[in-house]
Amino acid sequence: MNKFAFFPGCMIPARYPHMEYAIRKTLPNLGIELEDLPEASCCPDPIYFKSKDKLSWLSIAARNLCLAEDKGLDIVTNCSGCTATLSEARHLLEDEELRTKVNKRLARIDREYKGEVRVRHIVTVVRDVAGYEAVKESVKCKLEGLKVAIHYGCHLLKPSKIMNVDDPNDPKVMEALITALGATPVRHRNWFLCCGKACQDEDIPANMMRDILSTVRDVEADILCLICPTCFSQFDHGQVRVGKRFGEDFNTPPVYYFQLLALAQGIQYENLGFNRQRIKPKILDKIETTLSHA
Amino acid sequence: MNRMSSENNLDKPKEDEIVRIDFAFRKELAEKVEGNLASFCYQCGACVGDCPATFYSDDFNPREIMLKVLYGLEKELIGEDSVLWLCTNCYNCTERCPQDVKPVEVIISLKNMLADRGIVPKTVSRIIDTFEKTGRTVQLSSAVTKERAKLGLKPLEEIPMDEIHKLLAPAEEDSGK
Numbered sequence: 001m002n003k004f005a006f007f008p009g010c011m012i013p014a015r016y017p018h019m020e021y022a023i024r025k026t027l028p029n030l031g032i033e034l035e036d037l038p039e040a041s042c043c044p045d046p047i048y049f050k051s052k053d054k055l056s057w058l059s060i061a062a063r064n065l066c067l068a069e070d071k072g073l074d075i076v077t078n079c080s081g082c083t084a085t086l087s088e089a090r091h092l093l094e095d096e097e098l099r100t101k102v103n104k105r106l107a108r109i110d111r112e113y114k115g116e117v118r119v120r121h122i123v124t125v126v127r128d129v130a131g132y133e134a135v136k137e138s139v140k141c142k143l144e145g146l147k148v149a150i151h152y153g154c155h156l157l158k159p160s161k162i163m164n165v166d167d168p169n170d171p172k173v174m175e176a177l178i179t180a181l182g183a184t185p186v187r188h189r190n191w192f193l194c195c196g197k198a199c200q201d202e203d204i205p206a207n208m209m210r211d212i213l214s215t216v217r218d219v220e221a222d223i224l225c226l227i228c229p230t231c232f233s234q235f236d237h238g239q240v241r242v243g244k245r246f247g248e249d250f251n252t253p254p255v256y257y258f259q260l261l262a263l264a265q266g267i268q269y270e271n272l273g274f275n276r277q278r279i280k281p282k283i284l285d286k287i288e289t290t291l292s293h294a
Numbered sequence: 295m296n297r298m299s300s301e302n303n304l305d306k307p308k309e310d311e312i313v314r315i316d317f318a319f320r321k322e323l324a325e326k327v328e329g330n331l332a333s334f335c336y337q338c339g340a341c342v343g344d345c346p347a348t349f350y351s352d353d354f355n356p357r358e359i360m361l362k363v364l365y366g367l368e369k370e371l372i373g374e375d376s377v378l379w380l381c382t383n384c385y386n387c388t389e390r391c392p393q394d395v396k397p398v399e400v401i402i403s404l405k406n407m408l409a410d411r412g413i414v415p416k417t418v419s420r421i422i423d424t425f426e427k428t429g430r431t432v433q434l435s436s437a438v439t440k441e442r443a444k445l446g447l448k449p450l451e452e453i454p455m456d457e458i459h460k461l462l463a464p465a466e467e468d469s470g471k
């Protein structure tokens with residue numbers, strides 16, 4: 001077993017517990033073990049709290065990194081926002097002056113950041129530690145015939161020098177992970193576009209989402225697969241708003257990758273929280289029952 | 295340039311033609327983490343082509359924001375309804391910039407200046423408050439607590455807020471900045 005310190009963040013445990021459930025159920029089947037960090041706080045988020053004061057943001061992030069250092073384990077995150085904050089903090093703290101500043105703050109709580117652990121998005125851990133073959137072997141019900149559009153989101157890939165995940169202009173990791181489930185990835189024209197959640201305006205994100213959802217509809221994808229809970233909320237609740245605003249029915253259910261993996265590994269549709277979504281991926285219920293067990 | 299260096303000062307620029315750079319503003323920005331990066335901007339515009347906020351709005355342009363920073367045009371950036379909040383934090387500009395300016399980081403540093411002055415949109419300040427009270431940016435509802443129990447997930451633990459608050463307290467160590 002490969003062991004990692006699990007950093008679930010805020011959105012997934014406090015709003016989308018089924019995503020956490022799916023992760024905890026599926027990773028052991030890929031030979032990945034998770035150890036909790038009970039004292040961890042919000043990463044803190046790279047949009048709102050970071051806007052208030054970067055030095056405080058960096059100090060709290062450093063405290064979270066220290067918790068993993070105590071355990072001597074690399075961190076695995078399940079949210080692109082947490083990945084962004086913790087990876088960036090790790091990068092910034094390579095600067096000696098900044099590290100000294102932050103360590104002065106950490107000294108107030110008897111901690112010290114040493115720079116001993118790595119931060120990895122769960123998707124890269126599955127790719128690099130388990131491997132696509134292991135994903136394929138863990139599948140009990142192939143999702144054959146399912147057409148899956150992908151929303152990479154921004155912070156898994158960028159800034160690429162810090163994230164080091166994949167080519168930000170032509171990423172492959174999600175396509176490969178979906179192919180491993182027996183499903184068919186389809187690329188839509190706006191695959192690279194941001195979900196717009198961080199923008200404090202109504203028109204810009206609404207237009208961005210309309211453009212993404214229209215091209216997903218054009219390629220006749222059954223679902224939109226993603227790996228970030230913030231993007232998820234944008235495409236679930238947000239899609240209802242955008243649909244109303246433009247008088248269009250996109251009917252594109254967003255699905256968090258690990259819930260899709262859980263389904264393919266044989267967990268029942270009803271147990272995966274899909275019915276709590278605003279845009280329900282009912283096709284997954286149907287596809288599951290018509291599956292031939294591999 | 296020419297007339298500035300002309301020896302006889304015959305065509306001295308008129309007062310309204312002179313760009314006066316506000317160095318106090320630039321100094322304040324430079325003290326923020328990565329706030330000084332705009333100094334390396336050579337105005338090529340590579341950050342603009344892939345910027346979704348520029349594509350979807352006529353009001354936003356990262357190159358222009360960097361130029362305003364270079365000139366120190368504080369009033370155009372720091373105030374109510376600042377254009378800075380249109381940024382989607384997508385990091386495309388950082389990918390494209392040949393000078394490693396990281397425009398989005400400069401923009402976030404400018405937002406830090408807005409926050410120092412207490413000018414933060416409500417949706418943003420609400421989330422910041424939730425974090426400062428609970429250590430999380432998402433409030434836990436009783437429905438989710440129940441759902442977690444049903445799924446056999448451990449209840450979420452209280453975050454040691456004393457530690458968080460100690461880290462947040464403005465530092466004597468940082469001052470003199």
Ligand code: SF4
Pocket residue numbers: 334335336337338339340341342356357360390391392393394395396397
């Ligand atoms: S790409 Fe970089 S150097 Fe070019 S205008 Fe934008 S910030 Fe300036």
Ligand code: SF4
Pocket residue numbers: 341344345346347348356380381382383384385386387388397398401
């Ligand atoms: S991070 Fe902001 S400024 Fe940079 S490209 Fe994205 S929206 Fe534009």
